[in-house]
Amino acid sequence: MRLRPIAITAVAALALTLGWPSAAFAAAPTVSFFTIDNTPLTASISMGALTLKADDTSAVTITFSEPVVGFNNADLAIENGTLSVLSSSDDMMWMATFAPANNVEAPTNVISFNLAGVTDYFGNPGVGWTSISYAIDTKRPTATIELDKSLLGIGETTTATITFSEEVVGFTAADLIVAGGTPSGLTQTADPVMWTFTLTPTAGFNGSGSIGLAPGSFTDGFGNSGSGAAATFTTDSTRPTASISMSDSELTAGETSTVTIIFSEAVTHFDNSDLSIANGTLSDVASGDGGMTWTATFTPTGGISDPTNLIVLNLTGVRDLAGNFGAGVKSSPNYTIDTMRPTATISVAPSALAVGLTATVTVTFSEAVTGFDNADLTIENGALSAVASSDGGVTWTATFTPTANVSDRTNVITLALTAVTNASGNTGVGTMSSNNYAIDTARPTATIVVADSALGIGETSTVTIAFSEAVTGFDVSQLSVANGTLSNLTTSDGITWIATLTPTAGIDDNTNLIMLDLGGLMDAFGNVGSSIGISNNYRIDHLRPTATIDLAKKALTAGETSPVTVTFSEAVVGFDNADLTIENGALSAVASSDGGVTWTATFTPATDVSDSTNVITLDLAGVRDVAGNPGVGGETSVNYAVDTVRPTASIVVSDSSLTAGETSRVTVTFSEAVVDFDNADLTVENGALSAVASSDGGVTWTATFTPATDVSDSTNVITLGLAGVRDVAGNAGVGSAVSNSYSVAAAPLALVVTVSDTTLGAGETSLVTFRFSRAVVGFSNANVTVTDGALSPVTSADGGVTFTATFTPAQNTRSTGNVISVNLAGVTDAFGASAGGAVVVSNSFAVATAPVPEKTPTPEETPAAPTETSGLASTGTDASGVLAAGALLVLLGAAVSVARRRATRA
Known part of the structure; x- marks a missing residue:
């Protein structure tokens, strides 16, 4: 419920209109009147149609219990x-038109609004x-048509399936539109949205046909009419035929021909199983244009000579895309084949050739050839x-001269037939080899x-004499031996001979040889x-x-x-670190860069050792010279001293608890006297050290x-x-x-x-300043107590001092007498030192933000309080006058309310 005030001036105006004297209101108090409306606002909605299909609309009416304002589509x-x-x-009944959305199927929908x-x-x-x-179905039924087979050959039919998007009514065979064929047996399947029928192409029809549905010929349960559908098919009543051609109809050895088969249609x-091939083979036929033109490569059989040949195609196994089989056979043009190649034999006589001998070589072909020469x-x-021929090119001869200084039991002459051509132009293939011939034109040599x-x-030493081949007439007397003798000369194959060399005693000679004169020796061929x-x-070395x-x-x-x-006195072998004894240290692996005479290594002394007498000892018994002579006894190095003991130290701070103003003696004691020691070698925490000094030669050092x-x-x-x-x-x-640990207190x-x-x-x-004796942490407004005012957050610009x-x-x-006090609990310096719970106060200050109090008035000076009256009290008029005025104001309020509604509606 709402109350609306009406100004008293309107009442006065009405009273004057009615002839009331103005004096009647001269002393009247201000009076307010109200219009009261406590009726709840209600509404109802109605629709002209509660079931809507495609293209339907419905009138919507919203009726309120009284006129309203601020109502719209939002x-x-x-x-x-x-x-x-x-x-x-009239602001009570509101009208509009509802249009359902397209392609919607929803049984339950609402129009609603919040009052x-x-x-x-x-x-x-x-x-x-x-x-x-309200219910909506604006989905129109649709249909698709599918054919089991869309390309139909001679005598073929196909099954057509029509699938609707939903159940339809009113659909019959009369709704089918077919061009190029006849439908029959239209049947609804167990699935109510699926129908089938048989399509038979029109006799003699060749080309593209179509199936369609008449638009609007079917509707769904809501009455929405469906749209048409279409499918196409093709009929073919022509059988395929073919032609066969060859790119080369005269084939010789090594040639091939492209075979092309062109059908009347794909x-x-x-x-290849549909083809019969004479005297050759055909690669797999293949098509690059969808099955109309097919190609393959024909390779003739080798070793054939035949002037009449055909490729025959059996068309009964070939079908066009509509499934129509071909009929009869088709043959290619005739082609000739000659693939005979020339062959040959080669003989070499005699077949054993020594120094100064030659042989006759004869090459005999299977037929006369051209293009043959030594190449x-x-x-x-x-x-x-x-090579030369005296019989027209069948037999060819030449003279073979063996290479000098060769010994080879297996040799052949090889003919490459690929360069030789017969009368038909066929070249030979592969190679042909002669009989084997042996050559020994090498005189015997020896190592x-x-x-x-x-x-x-x-x-002693074994001596091996290896000849290039077996020899005869060889004995030890044909050998010259320097500083020694040979004995026990033996052989098992006449090629390799073994003997024993014994050097002459007491000889030391670096250059010695054994020599053999081969002039008195002969090989098996007589060379x-x-x-x-x-x-x-x-x-020979005895040192x-x-x-x-x-x-x-x-x-x-x-x-x-x-x-x-x-x-060493000479190059040695067998020398390593195992031959050395090292005192107070270790030696890296000995190595030589001059063939074993001079050996070097690096000596590293042992740690923490002090010894002035040390040597390295070599045991020569394990060392041999190149001749194998071992050394005898041992060798000792010069003396060397080792001092690898490093100085250590201890540090003692005598006073381990120091406060401000105190000092302490620091003593550094070394394990032995040291040099180069000063304060730069010391790191001192939280303090300073005077210069270190020693009075005992460098063992003990002190400072403050x-x-x-x-x-x-x-x-x-x-x-x-x-x-x-x-x-x-x-x-x-x-x-x-x-050193030992010590504490420092500030x-x-x-x-x-x-x-x-x-x-x-x-x-x-x-401005309030908090100045500490040194930088602190943990200080904030929480430590500060302020009276008669407020303090902004404390900040520091110098790292926590101020x-x-x-x-x-x-x-x-x-x-x-105001002060700001600080409780230092929780405040510490950078080293953790605190002031405990000490409290520090500021200087005194005064606050004077209130005005100076005025003088308190006496009772006689205090003014009289006004007399209170109620909201409806009046003076100077009687109650009846007030009631009359009230009645008039009620009437005026009603009139104003009606005028306001009309103004709002307008």
């Missing part, structure tokens, strides 16, 4: 459709929802004179090998040798190896190494430690880097030494709080 929710713009002539969005003339909103339900089921022959180990080329004391065989050089050992550095400290050189100010740290050490410290021998320390944390403006009036603020904030005094306040 207040409505429309399902599956659209509504025209709402209109009304809360609509008000009557008095602004009262409706309550609840109003709706109406065909299927055609392959067609491959000759092994010899040369052939030009002599002394197995052991370095002969020591008591040694006499003509050269001298010489052995490899051999050495034993000796050695010297030297170290480049004779005094070694930690980290140092020294080259070691072992020099002074802790840093304003630092609190319970764990501190002094660290010595030993790498910069050396003992007297020069050994540098390694790693580091660390002076107590202090704070000064300053309020810059000590008298604050209305609208004023003051914090500032702005104090704003409270309004309407007057006070003096």
Whole structure:
């Protein structure tokens, strides 16, 4: 319910109109009147049609219980459709037209609106929802037509299937439109949306036909008419025929021909099994144009000569795309074949050739040939004179001369027939080889090998004399031996001979040879040798190896190494580190770069050793010279000293608990006297150290430690880097030494709080400064207590030493003796030192933001309070006059309400 006030001036105007004297209202109080509307707003919806199909519309009427304002299409929710713009002539009944959406099938739909969005003339909103339900089916039935077979040959039919998108009514065979054929047996299947019939092509029809449905010939259950559908088919009543051609109709050896089969139309089921091939083979037929033109390659049979040949096609196994079979056979044009190739035999006589002998070579072909010459022959180990024929090209002869200095039992002459042509132009194929012939035009030679080329004391060596072939007439007397004798000459094959070389005693000679004169030896073919065989050089050595050992550095400290050189009297073998004994150190693997005379390695002394007498010892018994002579006894190096003990140290801070102003003695004690030690080798935490000094030659060093100010740290050490410290021998320390832990305590944390403006009036603020004795953490407004005002967040611009904030005094306040206090609980310096729960206060300040109090008035000066009256009280008139005026105002209110509704509607 809403109440609307009506101004009293309207009442006065009405009273004057009625003739009431104006004096009647002269002393009247202000009076308000109201129109009361507490009737709930309701509405209903109706539709002209509650079932809608395609192209239907429906009138929609919304009727309110009283006129409304603010109602339009935006207040409505429309399902599956659209509504025209709402209109009304009385603001109570509103009209529009509903059009359903296309292609929709929905049995339940609503138009609804929320009454809360609509008000009557008095602004009262409706309550609840109003709706109406309706059904929509605007989907038109559609259909598709499918054919089991769309290409029909002679005597064929096909089954057509019509599938509707939904069940239809009114569909009969009369609705079928067929061109080029006749439908029959239209039947609805078990599936109510599927129909079938048989299509028989029109007799003699050749081409494309069609099937269609008459538009509007069927409807669905809602009465929506369907759209047509179509399918096409093709009939073919012509049988396929063919022609066959060959690109080459005269074929010789090695030739092929392209065979082309052209059908009158595209065909299927055609392959090589439909073809008969005379004197040859055909590759698989293939088509590149969909089955009309087919090609393959014909290869004639080898070794054939036939002037009459055909390729025959049996058309009964070939079908066109409509399934029509061909009839009869089709033959290619005649083609001739001659694939006979020439062959040959080759003889070489005599077949055994020594130095100075030749042979006759005869090549006999199977028929007369042309194009044959020496370039067609491959000759092994010899040369052939030009071939020539005296019988028209069947038989050819030449003279073979063997190559000098050759010994080969297996040789042939090979003829390449590919360059030889008979009268038909056929070339030969492959190769033909002669009988084998043996050649030995090599005079015997020999190699002599002394197995052991370095002969020591008591040694002998096997000597091998290997001839190029078996020889006769050979014995030890034909050998010349330097500084020794040969014995026990034997052979098992006449080619390889073995003997024993015994060197002459007491000889030391590096150059020795065994020589053989081959002039008195003959091979099996009678060829006499003509050269001298010489052995490899051999050495005779009866001296034993000796050695010297030297170290480049004779005094070694930690980290140092020294080259070691072992020099032998001659090159040796069998020498390695196992032959050496090393004192107080290790030696890298010995190696030689001059053939075994000089050997070098690197000596690394053992760690933590101090020994002035050391040697390297060589056992010569395990070392042999090249001749195999072992050394005897041992060799010792020069003496070398080893000192690899590194200095260590301990550090003691005598006072391990230091406060501000205290110092402590620091003592560094080394394991031995050191040099190069100073304060640069020390790392001191939270303090400074005076220069270290020693009074005992460098073993003990002392200094004074002074802790840093304003630092609190319970764990501190002094660290010595030993790498910069050396003992007297020069050994540098390694790693580091660390002192005992000591603590450093800084002076107590202090704070000064300053309020810059000590008298604050209305609208004023003051800068507040919090200055600590050193940087702190953990300080915030939570530590600050402020009276009679507020403090902005504290901030620091110098890393936490000085914090500032702005104090704003409270309004309407007057006070003096104010302070800002800080509780330092939780505030620490960078090292964790705190001031505990100390409280620090600022300087005093005053707040004067309230006005100075005025003088309190006396009772006589206090004005009288006005007399209160009720909202409807009046003076100067009687009650009856007021009631009359009230009645008039009610009537005036009703009139104004009607006028306002009309104005709104307009």
